[in-house]
Amino acid sequence: MSFIKNILGRVFAVWAALVFCVTLLIVLIPLWALGLVAEPRRSHLMQPIFRAWMAAFFTLSGIRRSYRGREHFAKGENYIVVCNHRSYMDPPLSTPGMIAGNKTIAKSEMVKIPLFGIIYRRGSVLVNRKSEESRKASYVRMREVLTRLGLHMCIYPEGTRNKTSQSLTRFHEGAFRLATETGKEVIPALLFHSDKVLPNNKGFFFWPHRVAMHFLPPVSPKGKTSEQLRDEVFAIMESYYENTKA
Numbered sequence: 446m447s448f449i450k451n452i453l454g455r456v457f458a459v460w461a462a463l464v465f466c467v468t469l470l471i472v473l474i475p476l477w478a479l480g481l482v483a484e485p486r487r488s489h490l491m492q493p494i495f496r497a498w499m500a501a502f503f504t505l506s507g508i509r510r511s512y513r514g515r516e517h518f519a520k521g522e523n524y525i526v527v528c529n530h531r532s533y534m535d536p537p538l539s540t541p542g543m544i545a546g547n548k549t550i551a552k553s554e555m556v557k558i559p560l561f562g563i564i565y566r567r568g569s570v571l572v573n574r575k576s577e578e579s580r581k582a583s584y585v586r587m588r589e590v591l592t593r594l595g596l597h598m599c600i601y602p603e604g605t606r607n608k609t610s611q612s613l614t615r616f617h618e619g620a621f622r623l624a625t626e627t628g629k630e631v632i633p634a635l636l637f638h639s640d641k642v643l644p645n646n647k648g649f650f651f652w653p654h655r656v657a658m659h660f661l662p663p664v665s666p667k668g669k670t671s672e673q674l675r676d677e678v679f680a681i682m683e684s685y686y687e688n689t690k691a
Contacts, residue, residue, distance in 0.1 A: 458651035461506040469561060472498045476564050485594040488546030491567060496541040507653030508642060514660030517632055518544040523597050524632045524663060525624050527678060529613055530601040532639035539599055540568060542658045547597035548590045591627050608645045612686045616679050622671040630663035633682045637691035657691040
C-alpha cells in the first residue's frame with residue numbers, strides 16, 4: 446500500500462504542478478499589470494485575484510479547504526497575523542484566506558523562480574535570512590505595511606517549517622516586537638493538515654487532503670513586553686492546535 450501511495454503521490458504531484466503552472470499563466474498578466482498601481486490599492490485589488498487563482502488550484506488538485514474565525518477581523522482595522530508553519534502549502538492557504546489586502550514575510554530566493562517570482566515579489570516583504578542588513582530592512586518594511594499602508598502582515602514566527610512531532614516550535618520575537626512597537630493587535634492563526642498535502646519528508650510528492658485555517662480572537666499588545674506577548678500567543682496557539690479537530 447505504501448508503494449502504491451508513493452507512486453500515486455508522484456502522479457498527483459505532476460498534475461498539481463501542471464495545474465499550478467496553467468492557472469499561473471492565466472493570472473500572470475492582470476497581476477503583473479497591477480504593478481503599475483500604487484500601494485495599498487494594489488494589494489487590495491490583488492486579493493480577489495489571489496482568491497480566484499487559489500480556489501481554482503485547490504479545487505482542480507483535489508484539495509478541500511475550510512476557513513474559520515474570519516469574523517475576528519474588525520472592519521477598518523489591520524492586524525499582525527501569526528501562523529504555524531508545517532509545509533510549503535501554507536502560504537497558498539493563508540494569503541487568500543485573509544480578509545482584505547495583506548503582505549507575507551517571505552524568502553528572497555523565491556523571486557528567482559521564472560514568472561512566479563513576479564507575483565511573489567508583489568505580495569511579499571522579502572528577506573534574506575543570512576543577511577543582517579536584509580533582516581533589518583524587512584523589519585522596517587513590515588512596519589510600513591502596518592502603519593503607512595494599513596495592510597495586514599502575515600508572519601510565521603517559527604521562522605521555518607516545523608518538521609518535528611511537536612505542535613509548535615519556538616517562536617522568534619520579531620512579530621511580537623512589531624506588535625508592541627506599532628500597537629497592532631495579533632491574530633493567531635492555525636493551519637491544519639497542510640503537511641499531509643506536501644509532506645516535509647518527501648521530495649516530489651503531493652497528496653489531495655482537506656486543509657483548514659482557523660483565525661482566533663485578536664490579542665492586544667498593550668501593557669506587555671514583546672516576550673510576554675510572544676509567550677501568551679504561543680500558549681494560545683499550542684492549546685488550540687492540540688485540542689481542536691479540524
